[in-house]
Amino acid sequence: MAELATIARPYAEAAFDVARAPAEAGQGAVSTEAWLTQLQALAQVASQPEVRSLTNDPKISRAQLFELLAGSAGVTLDAPVRNFAQMLVDNRRIALLPEIAAQFEALKHASEGISDAVITSAFPLSGAALTDLVTVLEKKFGRKLQAQVVVDPALIGGVSVAVGDEVLDTSVRARLTRMQATLAA
Numbered sequence: 001m002a003e004l005a006t007i008a009r010p011y012a013e014a015a016f017d018v019a020r021a022p023a024e025a026g027q028g029a030v031s032t033e034a035w036l037t038q039l040q041a042l043a044q045v046a047s048q049p050e051v052r053s054l055t056n057d058p059k060i061s062r063a064q065l066f067e068l069l070a071g072s073a074g075v076t077l078d079a080p081v082r083n084f085a086q087m088l089v090d091n092r093r094i095a096l097l098p099e100i101a102a103q104f105e106a107l108k109h110a111s112e113g114i115s116d117a118v119i120t121s122a123f124p125l126s127g128a129a130l131t132d133l134v135t136v137l138e139k140k141f142g143r144k145l146q147a148q149v150v151v152d153p154a155l156i157g158g159v160s161v162a163v164g165d166e167v168l169d170t171s172v173r174a175r176l177t178r179m180q181a182t183l184a185a
Contacts, residue, residue, distance in 0.1 A: 004095070004096060004099045005099055005103070007093075007096060007099075008096040008099035008100045008103055009103060011088070011093070011096060011100045012099075012100045012101075012103035012104045012107060013103075013107065015035060015039070015084055015100065015104055016032070016035075016104055016107040016108065016111075018035075018080055018084070019031070019032045019035040019080075019104075020032060020111070030078040030079075030080050030081065032108050032111075033108075034078060034081075035078075035080075035081060035104065036101070036104055036105055036108055037075060038073070038075055038077055038078065038081040039081065039097070039100060039101040039104055040101045040105075041073040041074055041075045042069060042070075042073050042077075042081075042085055042097050042101070043097040043098040043100070043101035043102075044073075045068075045069055045072045045073050045097075046069065046094045046095065046097035046098060047097070047098045051068065051069070051072075051094070052094075052095060054068065055092065055094050055095065062089050062090055065089050065094070066085065066086055066089040069085060069089065069094065070082065070085060088100075109146065112144070113143055113144055114143070114144045114145070114146055115141070115143050115144070115145055115146070115163050115164055116145075116146050116148065116163070116164075117134075117137060117141075117145040117146065117147045117148070117161055117162065117163045118147075118148050118150060118161070118162045118163075119133065119137075119147050119148065119149050119150070119159055119160075119161050120149075120150045120151075120152050120155060120159065120160040120161075120162075120171075121149060121150070121151060121152070121155065121158075121159045121160075122151070122152065122153055122154075122155040122156055122157050122158065122159075122171070122172070123151065123157075124149070124151055125149050125159075126149075130147065130149065133147075133159070134147050137161055137163075137168075140168070141163050141166065143163075145163065154173060155171040155172065155173050155174075156171065156172035156173050156176075157171065157172040158170045158171035158172050158173075158174075158175075159171060160174065
């Protein structure tokens with residue numbers, strides 16, 4: 001998997017540079033959000049086993065493969081995204097699309113100052129409770145967070161939050177572990 005990420009990185013960075021260049025020049029081209037939406041749609045199609053099996057079928061031309069990919073995406077592809085997808089088809093790199101889309105999204109979030117946060121909770125969080133927690137965490141970490149909630153009953157109570165390589169663990173399990181270490185010392 002790391003190999004796919006390594007191969008996909010230059011493609012994602014190039015796509016991101018193309019997506020940002022018109023915006024910086026003040027031209028009305030394709031936004032990074034539109035690029036991301038279209039790349040995710042293409043990635044969804046490319047990750048299907050049927051499509052993956054067709055990529056190596058010698059009976060399917062590259063033009064047919066591109067039309068299948070573009071036609072099945074469910075979104076209208078803007079010219080730059082269409083050219084990018086055509087280049088991937090021509091270079092037999094369709095399998096990279098899911099990783100390219102993920103890395104493009106990470107680049108977009110980084111440029112906007114958004115970090116991914118994994119909130120592990122003993123109980124499901126949603127609605128106002130989640131919104132309030134994210135607001136407090138954004139102040140604590142000093143950046144905008146895109147939260148994903150994971151439920152782990154083993155925490156007993158509280159939450160554990162991972163933002164990049166920073167971890168804030170306020171769970172009951174962590175408190176009990178610290179208390180046990182203190183008593184054992």
